[in-house]
Amino acid sequence: MSIRFTTPIFDVKNLNFKVRDQFILSNVSLEIFNGEYIAIIGPNGGGKTTLIRMLLGLEKATDGVIKIFGKKQKNFKEWNKIGYVPQRAAQVDQNFPATALDIVKMGRISKRKLFSRESQEDRDAVIEAMSKMDILNLKDKMIGTLSGGQRQRVMIARALASNPEILILDEPNTGVDTLSQQNFYKLLSKLNKEEKITIVFITHDVGVIADDIGRLFTINQKAIICNNPKEAMSCEEMSELYGISAHLVHNHKHEH
Amino acid sequence: MLELFQYEFMQRAFVAGILIAILASISGGFIVLKRYSMISETLAHAALVGVAVALVSSYNPLWIAVIVSIFAAWTIEFLRSSFALYSDAVLSILLSGSLAIAVIIVSIGGEFNTSLFTYLFGSILSVSNEDIFTILIFGTIALFLLVLFAKEFYFIAYDEELAKTSGVKVKFLNFLLVTIVAIIVALSIRIIGTLLIGALMIIPTIAALQFRVGILKTSLLSLFFAVSSVFLGMIISFHFSLPSGATIVLCVLSFFIASLFVNKK
Numbered sequence: 001m002s003i004r005f006t007t008p009i010f011d012v013k014n015l016n017f018k019v020r021d022q023f024i025l026s027n028v029s030l031e032i033f034n035g036e037y038i039a040i041i042g043p044n045g046g047g048k049t050t051l052i053r054m055l056l057g058l059e060k061a062t063d064g065v066i067k068i069f070g071k072k073q074k075n076f077k078e079w080n081k082i083g084y085v086p087q088r089a090a091q092v093d094q095n096f097p098a099t100a101l102d103i104v105k106m107g108r109i110s111k112r113k114l115f116s117r118e119s120q121e122d123r124d125a126v127i128e129a130m131s132k133m134d135i136l137n138l139k140d141k142m143i144g145t146l147s148g149g150q151r152q153r154v155m156i157a158r159a160l161a162s163n164p165e166i167l168i169l170d171e172p173n174t175g176v177d178t179l180s181q182q183n184f185y186k187l188l189s190k191l192n193k194e195e196k197i198t199i200v201f202i203t204h205d206v207g208v209i210a211d212d213i214g215r216l217f218t219i220n221q222k223a224i225i226c227n228n229p230k231e232a233m234s235c236e237e238m239s240e241l242y243g244i245s246a247h248l249v250h251n252h253k254h255e256h
Numbered sequence: 257m258l259e260l261f262q263y264e265f266m267q268r269a270f271v272a273g274i275l276i277a278i279l280a281s282i283s284g285g286f287i288v289l290k291r292y293s294m295i296s297e298t299l300a301h302a303a304l305v306g307v308a309v310a311l312v313s314s315y316n317p318l319w320i321a322v323i324v325s326i327f328a329a330w331t332i333e334f335l336r337s338s339f340a341l342y343s344d345a346v347l348s349i350l351l352s353g354s355l356a357i358a359v360i361i362v363s364i365g366g367e368f369n370t371s372l373f374t375y376l377f378g379s380i381l382s383v384s385n386e387d388i389f390t391i392l393i394f395g396t397i398a399l400f401l402l403v404l405f406a407k408e409f410y411f412i413a414y415d416e417e418l419a420k421t422s423g424v425k426v427k428f429l430n431f432l433l434v435t436i437v438a439i440i441v442a443l444s445i446r447i448i449g450t451l452l453i454g455a456l457m458i459i460p461t462i463a464a465l466q467f468r469v470g471i472l473k474t475s476l477l478s479l480f481f482a483v484s485s486v487f488l489g490m491i492i493s494f495h496f497s498l499p500s501g502a503t504i505v506l507c508v509l510s511f512f513i514a515s516l517f518v519n520k521k
Contacts, residue, residue, distance in 0.1 A: 056421045079423030086418060095465055096289065096414060097474040106411045110422040115404070142468055162422070 007070040008033050009166050009198055010055055015064030017050055024050050028064070028223040032200060034165065037192045039213045040202045046220035048202045049087065052170050056084055080110035083159030085152075085169040087202075092151060094144035100154045101139040104130055107161030129160040132195075133187070149180025156187075166198040167191065185209050260494050269380045269447075269500070272388055273486040276447050277456065279395050279440045281482035282402050284457030285475055286433055288465075289413035295332065295434065296441055296457040298347040300450040301354040302328030303442040307375045308358040312365030317375070318390045321442040328354065329438035333431050378449030378501030380490065391443050398436045409433055410471055449501040455508060456482060463512040466519035481511040 008031040017025040025047045032038060042048045053059040055066060057073055068076040107129065108122045130136045133153040138146060143154065152172055159167055169188075185205075189212045191197045203209065216226040260266045287295055306324030310317035328350055335346045362372055374382065402409070408429050411419040420426045437457075444453045464477035489504030 058417055058420060077423065079421060082421070084418065084421045086415075095468075097465055097469065097471050098414065099470040102410075102470050103414070106407075106414065106418075107422070109407055109411055109419075109424060112407070140470075142470070144468070 006034060008067075009069060011065075011067040011070075012055070013065045015051075015054065015066065016062045017047070017054060017059065018062045023221055025054075025219075026221050028219075030217060030223055030225060032166070032198065034198055035192075035196055037189070037199045037212055037214045038201065038217060039209060040200065040217045040219055041204065042219040048219045049170055051219055051223075052168060052200075052202065056082070056168070080162040081165045083107075083162060083164035083167040085155050085159050085167070085172045087170040087172070092143050096143060098143045099140050100130070100135060100143060100146065100150075101126070103143055103154050104157045104161050107158040110162050125163060126161050129157040132160060132191075133157040147180075149184070152180065152184065164197065166200065168200045170202045171204070181205070182208075185212070188212070260491070265381055265383070266490075266494065268383045268385065268388055269490060270487070272383045272391055272447055273380055273490055273500075273504070274483055275391050275395050276440075276444045277482040277486040278479060279398055280444060280453070280456045281460040281478045282399070282475065283433075283437050283440050285461045285478055286402075286409045286413055287437060288458055288461040289410070292343065293454070293458045294344060294347045295329075295437060297454040298332065298351040298354070299325050299328055299438050299441040300445055300453045301351045301358070302438075303445050304358040304375060304450050305354050305361065306442065307372065307445070308361040308365075311371050312361060316386070316390075318387060318443065318446060321445060322394060322439055325438040325442040326435055329434035330431065333434050337427065337430075375445050376450050377499055378445065378447050378452060380447045380500040383447065387446060394439050394443055398439050401432065401436055405429060405432065447501070448504060452501045452505045455505040456485070459508045459512050460485070463508070463515040466515040468519065481508060485511060
């Protein structure tokens with residue numbers, strides 16, 4: 001895969017995160033470039049989610065530097081460029097008074113200016129995001145009545161509604177059935193290839209998407225970056241970091 | 257029925273009551289969805305400290321109640337965001353602390369009299385023109401801010417972290433929401449009473465949620481239940497010589513019970 005070395009979307013240098021003197025992340029440096037499809041793997045408790053939360057400004061680094069689109073994180077304001085789908089995407093409060101449309105509309109708030117009302121552009125972007133996720137038929141359905149897979153699509157549509165340049169997904173498959181998962185992987189690949197959206201994706205199913213991803217980050221307190229994911233698991237260093245002797249199983253049925 | 261509108265005090269009561277119903281139900285919607293319902297009770301008790309100060313110092317109780325209630329709201333939000341304390345415990349501490357302070361102030365002033373009783377249970381029929389003026393000024397500001405930031409408040413209620421990652425100023429807006437709620441609670445206690453205002457803020461939204469519809473319809477239903485309850489409650493209390501605040505609460509409670517049948521599985 002060719003990567004255009006322009007300003008990285010995320011530029012992380014020597015990032016440390018400690019909780020009560022214990023390192024959760026230690027000396028992590030990485031870059032994420034426009035157009036990439038990156039999978040993040042690692043054992044539970046290894047710091048994958050913490051890393052994502054730090055990139056998004058939800059946790060403060062003990063030390064280190066995070067730059068987003070070339071700006072220091074504290075000066076970065078254009079959050080509409082980043083779409084985030086959290087781990088709990090498929091779990092929602094059953095009673096929350098929101099239709100699928102209400103949720104997707106929330107994605108436009110990052111673009112909203114004070115005193116501005118919903119514009120035609122907002123409405124078009126919301127409908128477009130829902131069409132991409134194939135959930136237009138669900139727009140008036142209450143979020144609590146949707147299946148796990150449908151909610152996941154709603155949450156991705158919400159993230160897409162601000163026309164982001166990068167989509168960050170934190171194990172969004174939790175609580176979603178296998179068929180929905182397969183469709184979901186196809187969709188991510190399509191968003192990356194056709195819409196040119198950079199994808200960063202925490203997953204446990206790296207074997208299934210090995211043919212799609214460009215780079216693989218393994219996070220277990222430290223970060224190991226593998227530029228050839230198909231050979232990732234043969235990399236001794238990575239297996240050591242993951243804590244197990246692992247083999248990558250290619251999914252040959254996977255379509256492109 | 258129309259004869260009760262001939263009385264000037266009833267006209268004032270209806271205007272004040274309906275204004276409070278609109279404000280309480282709209283602001284209440286956001287705090288219910290944030291699972292923060294108890295804050296209205298706590299702020300009402302904090303407002304009572306303001307009333308106690310006003311009663312012993314002869315200032316306008318409504319203004320002092322607004323100031324003390326805002327101060328309490330900021331204290332709650334500060335404690336909640338700065339210390340590892342459970343939100344409900346913070347509310348409980350402030351509630352009993354405020355009540356204790358109010359009782360001490362009034363007893364030092366030597367006047368544990370009927371005035372304080374009025375603020376505990378509300379007395380809509382004694383609303384003055386000055387009260388209406390104060391409710392109109394503060395109420396308009398509060399309503400303006402609620403409508404201006406409605407989308408952000410709704411997003412924060414849905415998922416605070418997700419809102420933060422979308423660039424929403426969550427901390428500022430959380431402070432703003434509790435400030436607005438503090439103002440509305442303080443304005444309401446004269447009419448509905450400290451012990452009953454929570455009902456008018458919370459129950460209309462809970463009743464509306466039983467219909468399982470989107471946010472706009474939920475807000476409109478909640479508004480309908482609150483305004484209807486105030487309207488019906490005042491008519492019933494006038495005809496049967498019942499306390500207005502308590503009658504209003506029983507009306508809104510009836511809407512809630514009826515709504516449970518809508519959502520019966």
